[in-house]
Amino acid sequence: xxxxxxxxxxxxxxxxxxxxxxxxxxxxxxxxxxxxxxxxxxxxxxxxxxxxxxxxxxxx
Numbered sequence: 001x002x003x004x005x006x007x008x009x010x011x012x013x014x015x016x017x018x019x020x021x022x023x024x025x026x027x028x029x030x031x032x033x034x035x036x037x038x039x040x041x042x043x044x045x046x047x048x049x050x051x052x053x054x055x056x057x058x059x060x
Contacts, residue, residue: 009027011020040048 009023011023015023
């Protein structure tokens with residue numbers, strides 16, 4: 001899932017507030033950006049899923 005992504009940040013619910021803040025500071029320090037990858041809209045995702053389903057039915 002994370003292959004090809006430029007930045008990934010993992011949070012553990014067991015982390016203290018201090019640990020979470022430290023992770024944010026490290027992430028920001030390396031100038032990571034949320035816009036590293038394009039995220040399709042809900043409509044685009046729905047369209048792709050429908051096309052994939054049709055494709056799978058043809059070859060089932």
